Amino acid sequence: MTNRGQGRIFQRGSFLWVAYYSHGSEEREVAPHVRTGEKLEVSEKNRHEAERFLKRRLGDWQRSSTAAARLSARNKSASQSISFSTASKATTNFGTNGVSKPLRM
DSSP: OOTSSOOEEEEETEEEEEEEEETTTEEEEEEEEETTTTTTTSHHHHHHHHHHHHHHHHHHHHHHHHHHHHHHHHHHHHHHHHHHHHHHTTTTTTTTTTTOOOOOO
């Protein structure tokens, strides 16, 4: 039995298929040979090739979602620094009596 989230390999007709979850929906595709790209027919040797393809596919998905999370965090921190600097500039207008008042934006 495989661990949850590792995808699965199954037979459909005379070919091996892989299924995995990506962004909450199940993705299914015919397992191609990693080097040649040909569809894999059912055999023990080809099952190993299908496992290699599935691991590679899950790795690509993991890297892309990790990169997206890092980019999102980077954008979030950039927007916080922009809003912080905007807030500090907003109180630099001094009135005639020397008291700071907010700028109109």
